[in-house]
Amino acid sequence: MxxxxxxxxxxxxxxxxxxxxxxxxxxxxxxxxxxxxxxxxxxxxxxxxxxxxxxxxxxxxxxxxxxxxxxxxxxxxxxxxxxxxxxxxxxxxxxxxxxxxxxxxxxxxxxxxxxxxxxxxxxATVALAEDDGAWSPAAVTARALPDGNGWRLTGGKHLVVDGADAGLLLVLARTPDGGLGAFAVEGGAGGLGRTALVTLDLTRRMARLTLDGVPAVRVGGDAGAAVEAASDVARLLLAAEQVGGAQRCLDMVVGYAGRRIQFARPIGSFQAIKQRLADALVQIESARSAVQAAARSTGRDLARDSRVAALLATEAYTSISAQNIQLHGGIGFTWEHDAHLYFKRARTSAQLLGAPGDHVAALADVLATEID
CATH class of the missing domain: 1.10.540.10 (Acyl-CoA dehydrogenase/oxidase, N-terminal domain)
Known part of the structure; x- marks a missing residue:
């Protein structure tokens, strides 16, 4: 990168x-x-x-x-x-x-x-969140202790993306001096327990990890700044993914509105439907613009812009995936239709790397610093 x-x-x-x-x-x-x-x-x-x-x-x-x-x-x-x-x-x-x-x-x-x-x-994947599910370095309590030329990890991690299957786990843990370290753990390491979780979105595998003296290799020095920088990039890429999902939902419902006939005309010709679809398009294009702007940012600008992109993309995806179900009528609520798959992905993505409230609070801190 x-x-x-x-x-x-x-x-x-x-x-x-x-x-x-x-x-x-x-x-x-x-x-x-x-x-x-x-x-x-x-x-x-x-x-x-x-x-x-x-x-x-x-x-x-x-x-x-x-x-x-x-x-x-x-x-x-x-x-x-x-x-x-x-x-x-x-x-x-x-x-x-x-x-x-x-x-x-x-x-x-x-x-x-x-x-x-x-x-x-x-x-590979990153194991940061713990019992509360918060994607926050400040919430890390897992411990890392020196062991000869390596380290041993103790604690637990929760809601780890692909945690049950990844060959390499980058685990965040506290070092004896209270700092934050990143540690490479092999998927088959001794003392590592991996439990696949049943979550709302089955298209994105999640797992819980237990660390009982797991052997690890430290990667880099203090990981605090690196985790923040990497999280900005991950948040941006998640927002891009959300925009893609929202666009697919809109494409699905626009196609359906053009085919579904009611009162001898396509439902897409009704003003109420037109307005909702137009509003959805505005949401998507606003989120896409925010993502593309953040993609050209670095450093502190990326820390700010990735939060803006996350907020707009989350709002667009959660709203449009719900409207996709509603505007499809009865068929949209069935297992056989794909609408529910996007709805579930939208809901889990909205919490994966921070909830909207977390983004607002982080933006407030950034803006306060910039004003000062």
Whole structure:
């Protein structure tokens, strides 16, 4: 992941997005998403995402096997992933683990894990939240104690994206001096308990981890600033995913409104329906603009702009996914229709990396600092 301004043109970004959408049309269609609700996602899909589209390592530096892309390109990829409701380890690996690895700046860790992540051989995630589910470094209580040349971790983690399956876990824990450290834990490490959770959104796997003297390798030094920087990037990519999901919901309901006949005319011709669909489009375009603006921000600007993008994208997705169900009428409430899948993803995404209230409070702090 580079902080340099992207040199990719709008035409190239559109072509990039179109290539991903075409691939996901077959890799993450309705049938594939539903198959992944109760079984592992098709490994052939991950092979294409990693081997052909090179998405897992797109934000990794080129010298460590990655694509060396910026967040400008990454938000395009994640918007398409959200549109397709893509199951599997892309979010945990590319949106959570990779930004943290890069922000930590540990050259040895990047050399050790980067090529395997970029090739798709290794999936990864970040374990930060604990019992209260808060995505907040201040809430971390898991402990890390030195053990010879390594460390031992004790405690628990909750709501870990892909926590039951990832090959690499980047666990945040407190060091003896009270600082925050990031520790690499292998998926099969001794003392590590991984329990898959049954959550509202079955398309995004979550797990609870128990750490009982788990052997770990420290990555970088104090991780406080790196976690904040990586969280800004992850929040931005989640917002892009939300925009994609909201757009898909709008596309679904616009198509239905043009086909559903009531009183001898399409329901989309009624003014009440037109107004709601127009309002939905305004919400989506506002959120997309915020995402694209944040994608070109760095440092403190990104800390602010990613929160704005998160707020607008969360509002758009939660609102439009609900309207998608309502405007489809009776069919929209059935298991057979895909509307409920997007509704559930919208609700869980709204809490994943901070609730709207958390974003508002963080923005207030940022703005107060800027005014001072």
């Amino acid at each position: 580079t902080t340099e301004t992207s040199q990719t043109s709008l035409a190239e970004l559109a072509e990039f997005g179109a290539s991903i959408r075409a691939a996901l049309a077959t890799l993450s269609g309705s049938e594939q998403v539903r198959d992944a609700l109760f079984a592992d996602p098709d490994p052939r899909a991950w092979a294409v995402l990693a081997g052909q589209l090179e998405l897992p390592g797109m934000l990794l530096p080129e010298e460590h096997g990655g694509g060396g892309l910026t967040t400008v390109e990454a938000v395009v990829a994640f918007e398409e992933a959200g549109r397709a409701l893509l199951p599997g380890p892309l979010f945990g690996t590319a949106a959570l683990a990779v930004p943290l690895l890069v922000a930590l700046g540990d050259a040895d860790a990047l050399a050790r894990y980067g090529p395997a992540i970029a090739s798709g051989e290794l999936t």
